[in-house]
Amino acid sequence: MPAPDRTAAKEKFMAFLEEKNLRITTQRRAIVDTVFGTDQHFTAEQLLEWARERDESVSRATVYRTLPLLTESGLVHEMDFGKDYKIYDPNYADHPNHNHIICDDCDKIVEFESNKLDELENEISHKLGFSVKSQQLRINASCEEMKKLGECKNKGL
Amino acid sequence: MPAPDRTAAKEKFMAFLEEKNLRITTQRRAIVDTVFGTDQHFTAEQLLEWARERDESVSRATVYRTLPLLTESGLVHEMDFGKDYKIYDPNYADHPNHNHIICDDCDKIVEFESNKLDELENEISHKLGFSVKSQQLRINASCEEMKKLGECKNKGL
DNA sequence: AGCAAATCGAGACAGAGTCTCATTATCAAA
DNA sequence: TTTGATAATGAGACTCTGTCTCGATTTGCT
Numbered sequence: 001m002p003a004p005d006r007t008a009a010k011e012k013f014m015a016f017l018e019e020k021n022l023r024i025t026t027q028r029r030a031i032v033d034t035v036f037g038t039d040q041h042f043t044a045e046q047l048l049e050w051a052r053e054r055d056e057s058v059s060r061a062t063v064y065r066t067l068p069l070l071t072e073s074g075l076v077h078e079m080d081f082g083k084d085y086k087i088y089d090p091n092y093a094d095h096p097n098h099n100h101i102i103c104d105d106c107d108k109i110v111e112f113e114s115n116k117l118d119e120l121e122n123e124i125s126h127k128l129g130f131s132v133k134s135q136q137l138r139i140n141a142s143c144e145e146m147k148k149l150g151e152c153k154n155k156g157l
Numbered sequence: 158m159p160a161p162d163r164t165a166a167k168e169k170f171m172a173f174l175e176e177k178n179l180r181i182t183t184q185r186r187a188i189v190d191t192v193f194g195t196d197q198h199f200t201a202e203q204l205l206e207w208a209r210e211r212d213e214s215v216s217r218a219t220v221y222r223t224l225p226l227l228t229e230s231g232l233v234h235e236m237d238f239g240k241d242y243k244i245y246d247p248n249y250a251d252h253p254n255h256n257h258i259i260c261d262d263c264d265k266i267v268e269f270e271s272n273k274l275d276e277l278e279n280e281i282s283h284k285l286g287f288s289v290k291s292q293q294l295r296i297n298a299s300c301e302e303m304k305k306l307g308e309c310k311n312k313g314l
Numbered sequence: 315a316g317c318a319a320a321t322c323g324a325g326a327c328a329g330a331g332t333c334t335c336a337t338t339a340t341c342a343a344a
Numbered sequence: 345t346t347t348g349a350t351a352a353t354g355a356g357a358c359t360c361t362g363t364c365t366c367g368a369t370t371t372g373c374t
Binding site for chain 4: 315316317318319320321322323324325326327328329330331332333334335336337338339340341342343344
Binding site: 183200202242 | 360362371372
């Protein structure tokens with residue numbers, strides 16, 4: 001998988017910063033270049049590690065401060081699998097309507113889209129009196145099974 | 158909501174311990190009485206707090222050691238919403254096939270069952286090459302909306 | 315009662331994330 | 345281009361959930 005070209009996303013984020021009168025710093029540049037230079041989902045710690053490869057001076061605090069901005073801008077999707085464990089998806093702007101399956105043991109994430117599922121989720125939530133803000137279907141499977149099946153390859157839906 | 162009578166569940170767990178040549182200690186008794194004396198979902202920390210009201214000597218370590226036993230016995234359901242944040246459901250033995258909606262802000266949990274949803278989840282997972290071990294649909298809604306609608310009352314499905 | 319093994323509590327440790335605070339960098343206006 | 349208000353920074357203290365170790369205690373079988 002080649003690194004995607006997300007110059008557009010990067011520029012949108014810079015515009016977003018300007019709009020909010022926030023400053024474009026060298027650390028933020030390193031972080032943003034990292035985020036939009038990968039296809040993979042990542043955690044805050046991973047982002048810190050990767051961003052430091054570009055700019056040694058990036059600190060943990062700055063990563064944690066920049067992530068909410070990226071989320072707020074709509075360019076990155078935050079998946080909250082618990083109170084204190086977030087995973088970020090840099091592909092969000094390209095295809096905002098997908099669900100995720102998380103593999104239990106090897107931590108791989110498989111994306112898929114299903115209108116039927118979306119509709120059913122909305123229908124159920126509505127009946128329960130919720131207005132859905134976001135929804136995450138988490139399906140756990142064991143690595144044993146996944147290995148047999150060729151590393152969680154999305155076979156199309 | 159009156160405290161449920163789960164004498165049966167408690168006795169099943171004691172039998173489970175005996176089967177595995179594990180010992181019935183006063184601390185475990187306090188923990189088990191607590192677990193099967195509530196209808197509510199709880200976290201490990203909450204369980205620690207509640208169990209200590211029955212027996213001051215219950216330690217954090219013992220709670221964390223007993224929880225996996227309760228899960229293994231099949232009497233309590235562990236919902237893992239992240240790497241390090243688990244919520245436990247003591248009603249599991251009574252109705253094992255339900256899903257959960259988690260409220261974002263007030264942390265309430267609403268249970269529901271939907272065969273249609275179960276079927277669709279299984280179908281999708283199968284197509285993706287997974288054999289489902291467990292699945293959790295997490296739907297987030299804001300407290301604002303929930304308050305308007307009467308505290309997340311399950312309106313029947 | 316006696317004993318081996320299971321269990322215990324305390325507290326050190328780990329990982330994710332938040333917060334403070336003194337210092338530095340940005341950028342718009344002069 | 346200098347200035348200056350203030351946004352942003354890094355370091356590190358701190359919180360919270362959970363794990364692990366270890367010496368002391370309890371259990372339950374004989």
